[in-house]
Amino acid sequence: MPQDTIPFLITYGDTSFLLSSMEEYNQLPDSLKQPEVLQQIQSYLSENYPAETNTKDTPVVFMLVSTFMFFMFMKMIWSAKKELRKTSDENSDPHSAESCLTYKGKELHFTTEEIKSVCLKYNSYFRNLSPEKQSRFIDRVQQFIRHKDFYIYSSKGYKEMPILISAAAIQISFGLTHFLLPHFSSIIIHPEEYFATDPLRILVGNVQGQSITLSWKHFLDDYQKPADGKNVGLHEMAHALQVQYLFTNHRGAGEFKADFEQYDRLDDEIMYKEKTKSTALFDYNALRNKNEFWATSVELFFEQPEALYKHYPNLYNSICSVLNQDMLNR
Ligand SMILES: [Zn+2]
Structure with a gap:
């Protein structure tokens, strides 16, 4: 196998990562070294280095x-x-x-009151925070918006779009010191399901390159049902957090990686149990690979913490450590 054949993109359903060296692949957590990744690498090699292919x-x-x-x-x-x-x-x-509205985050000046009223209306996590934590949450949302550009593939944009999508990012990272996800400069919003290429897929959310992309319809629907265990916004932010903390030299990455490794030791056994049980907590997509299992675990952590704790207390506790927050003791 040639050694200098990278960078190449590896994809897991709705998530993509760019690897710049073979060494980076070898250093990936076990959860990311999967047969499908090896398959992608092999197909990359056969496409780019046909001489290496056995005739x-x-x-x-x-x-x-x-x-x-x-x-x-x-x-x-x-x-x-x-x-x-x-x-x-x-x-x-x-x-x-095809028209795309572009909003530079640093030019969007939402007041504290605007952000508060939108979050109070749509985000139940925010509603349950103490007044002091709500202030910190709003301050983080404002900072997050300032650091992103928003691309809306629709003839109309709404202030709820940048505010609520940023709020989803702040929700998942609220226990962490570094919350700006600086690797991601773009938030792309489609009114509903959209096509993604390489490979061609129909998606409601995905993380690729430096963009986090979401279907607004699905994002909003999921926030209006805060206890059904489904939330595409939190799902994609969970993938983004992985990319930010596991694939870039991000501040605070050491502690995150150590906690993530603890979590990573538990998921194989739980995935096996879920695949063989008749009443499963995790859906089919979550059991496709460890990466999807992580993103779905985060959805359950926020939307059905009691059920997650009841079925898998160790898994619940490990997510508390990774995210540094506890949904059952807020
Ligand atoms: Zn996913």
Whole structure:
């Protein structure tokens, strides 16, 4: 295997990470070293270093590539048809969906009262904070907004978009000293489900490069049902926190990594139990890989802490340590 073949992008469903050396891969926590990652690396190598590929495998590779190309082609036709149907149904200007509103965070000046009233209305976590903690929360939201740019793929933008998405980031990082997620400069907002490429997928949220992307419809729906265990905003922020603390030389990363390793020792056994139990707390997506399991655990931690603690107290406690907050003793 050639040694200097990176950087390459590894993806886990709705999350992507950029590795810049093979050494970085070897240093990843176990939760991120998975068969699908190795598969991605192998396919990267075969695409970029064909000389390394065994010639005996060429027919198989050719068949695989052909099948993949055919599949992608069919997906493109399907998506084009869907877009046409949508345009026709809505009888709207086909370019309107492509318009993107851009807001530089440092030019958005929301007052304390504006942020407070939006968070009180939509964010139950904020509502349950003491007045003193609410002030700290609002101050962090203001700082977070100032450090991001917001891209809204819609003809209309609402102040609730930057405020509530920033509030989700502050919620998950509220126990941590460093909360700005500086690796991520862009917040991208789609009105509803959207397409992502490489690979082509339909998503309601994802983390890729330096962007956190969300479907506003799903984000808001999930915050309006704060105890159903589903929250795409917190889910994506959990992935973003992983990228920030595990993949960059972030301040405070040492302690986070140590706590994360503790958490990382528990999840295999719980995933196995969840796959074999008839009444499962975690959904199918959570059990696809350890990365999705982490993001879903965070959703349950905030939305169903009693259930998570009742089923898996050690897992609950390990998340308390990673995030430095306890939803059952606030
Ligand atoms: Zn995910």
